[in-house]
Amino acid sequence: MRPVTRRRARDTGVDGKHMQIGEVAARTELSLRTIRHYEETGLVIPSARSQGGFRLYTESDVQRLMVIRRMKPLGFTLEQMRDLLDATDRLDHADTADGTERDALLERVRTYEQDARRKIEELRIQLARAEDFAATLRTRLDVARPMGASA
Numbered sequence: 001m002r003p004v005t006r007r008r009a010r011d012t013g014v015d016g017k018h019m020q021i022g023e024v025a026a027r028t029e030l031s032l033r034t035i036r037h038y039e040e041t042g043l044v045i046p047s048a049r050s051q052g053g054f055r056l057y058t059e060s061d062v063q064r065l066m067v068i069r070r071m072k073p074l075g076f077t078l079e080q081m082r083d084l085l086d087a088t089d090r091l092d093h094a095d096t097a098d099g100t101e102r103d104a105l106l107e108r109v110r111t112y113e114q115d116a117r118r119k120i121e122e123l124r125i126q127l128a129r130a131e132d133f134a135a136t137l138r139t140r141l142d143v144a145r146p147m148g149a150s151a
Contacts, residue, residue: 018048018056028065035065041078043068043085074119076112084112 025032038044039055044064046055064085071081087108090101 018050018058019062020050021046021055021057024057024062024065027062028069030065030069038065038068041082043078043081071116074116074123076115080112084109087112 019027021032021035024030025035028035035044039046044057044061047058047061048056050056067085067088068081071084076084087105091105091109
């Protein structure tokens with residue numbers, strides 16, 4: 001290990017299990033501002049803070065952010081994201097849930113899965129229409145191209 005890496009880890013309190021916000025942003029392809037917004041809304045809270053007060057995240061925090069990142073383009077609201085994360089968190093600690101509660105949690109997750117599939121199908125239809133439109137324009141340009149010209 002290079003001395004700079006050791007010094008940096010010691011100075012920030014990062015222990016190999018934690019990541020600073022910049023690394024999390026790079027891994028999730030989310031901006032620092034977006035990650036901070038998700039913290040402000042309570043969706044993802046950093047697991048720790050360094051001695052210097054920097055946010056520190058774990059792999060579990062990164063996975064939560066990835067769930068949010070995948071839900072966003074499908075049009076899920078922050079409240080829906082919060083609800084799904086709550087259900088999956090509670091399922092991950094299934095020892096605290098009795099059979100009835102576990103079934104209810106699974107049904108909540110199943111509902112989100114069905115909603116996601118429906119929204120994906122809607123996006124496929126929109127994409128097909130957009131591709132048809134682009135093809136129509138390409139055909140129009142090809143017909144209008146003067147003789148001997150190339151695209």
